Amino acid sequence: MAEAGFMAMRGSGAGGRVLAIGECMIELALGADGLYRKGFAGDTFNTAWYLRRLLPAAFDVAYLSGVGDDAESQAMLAFMAGAGIDTGFVRRVPRRMPGLYMIRLDGAERSFTYWRDTSAAKELAADPAHLEAAIDAADALYFSGITLAILSPAHREALLARLGRAKADGRIVAFDPNIRPRLWADKAEMCAAIEAGARAASLSLPSFADEAEAFGDASPEETAERYLALGAAEVVVKDGGGPALVAAGRTRLAVAARQVEDAVDTTGAGDSFSAAYLAARLCGREPADAARSAHGLAGEVVRHRGALVEGIETIAAIV
Template sequence: MTRIASIGECMIELSGRDGATWKQGFAGDTLNTLWYLRALLPEDIATDYVTAFGDDPFSQEQIAFLSGNGIGISHSPVIPGKAPGLYAVSLDDKGERSFTYWRSDAAARRLADDRDALAASLSDAGLVYFSGITLAILDEDARSAMLAIVEKAREADTAIAFDPNYRPRLWPNRDAARAAVNAGYRAATIVLPTFDDEQALFDDESPADTVERIRQHGPGEIVVKSGGKDALVAVGMAAHPVAPPQPVEPLDTTGAGDSFNGAYLAARLSGRTPQEAALFAHSVAGRVIRHHGALVPMEGFSDLRFPGDILSGQAFEKM
């Protein structure tokens, strides 16, 4: 059985505010991406969310929520006395969102404390996914340890996908963020950046500049997202823009890039070319932004799920 592992932070999400009333859910960038991978791939592809949980009732709810949606937790530790982080999403009249966070002492910041457990969680995975937020919530020693474990998995022929997902407030300064993101590029075989983030962090002038800069770190497949605009798909030395199939008026852009990543990776695992995968990912993201919240119910993608007979363990070897 083939397995996917996504590393990061599952948070309590407050969204859909109506006066003083909020809708509670669970989300987080790397969880969002795994959610759409799970929604789009056959059931025999195992999915694990790799993090650290607290021993509080909300953490137990998180684990039950994941399990109820076909997502395991592998060897993720439970940290006594800890609890999940929390964030609230506010929307303007154009569907653009702003976030308020309470996460400084979240359990997920301890996900790399037990190196053996983390290594066991990634062992034998065909695809490992992580983000710049995964790196940002860890202290320097834990971050280095996590990257070393990811690189060891890559050396064992695991495909490694990375979204730099730069969030300035999580970093002490740009130099620290640049160093960590560059290390993430070097660990990855597939990089899925967003141009606005790369421009903010590295002063890139265009998506093509982003591709050329990231190429120097070694990943052979780079897909630069630009919101509702063309994605730039670069494999080897070739780069091709891929436009969305049609314009979509968003209700809520939360999770758009994460859903693009999940759909892109699902399509690649299912044998689609990078350009075909980017077009498919645009379609999925377009569906997601017509709903509120980061996680659209999985049954809403049943018509797009890839059949099991086109997947095999070799799909991971070709990524």
């Protein structure tokens, strides 16, 4: 598995700082008792949370985002710190507050209702010096299409330009397109931004169902080829409970998913998959092995309610 693209993505396992970029929100998740439980979650934050539990102590996991000056923002920061995530690059934005979302379940499938108009995370790239310092301090970076969607066009352009320079410097820049059409003004803007994100990334982790709807891809193979053409060295196409397609250079690997018969909530499945895959690659493991670990973790996460599953140290041992 010594394709140049794979070798370029392989980490040493020696440590370093991984910086996730995006929005953490207040989560209201329905419990088995019919009551809603408050927590904190969000796509890139979920990945950071799992990364902290999967990576050796030699790695630092940090978050670049924004919070307000209210009590819930302080509670969110305390939750991040308690999870072992470095909050030094979380901006404090006066008169803003965290966004909020509610999860509704239909069987194991979830849908979301959001309240995020005044979200402080929308200002995460508003300070050029802060943005520069955060990215300069990272050895590997992770962002998503939701990260791009919540930013103004000017801030989005600034973030992508800086990520592109990090990629050019040889750092790992991982991107989950995580396409959410309702967050965008129109499809043209959404597709252009997702493609710009892909160009800034060295590792892309698209989901086939999203890509088929947004870009008309007929197969995971078509999705993989499109992201490779946009400049990724390595692409992992997730396909729900189907195989993940790993592609780089001339190599194509279909890695079967773990079959789960007792799924109760798919919230966080893709985020945990990305965390396990990236953690394995940063520790020097091969793509096929990394994909198996990613499937294993995601398969365990969907057996529990909510995006963040406590006791992940036990789960890490089985993946």
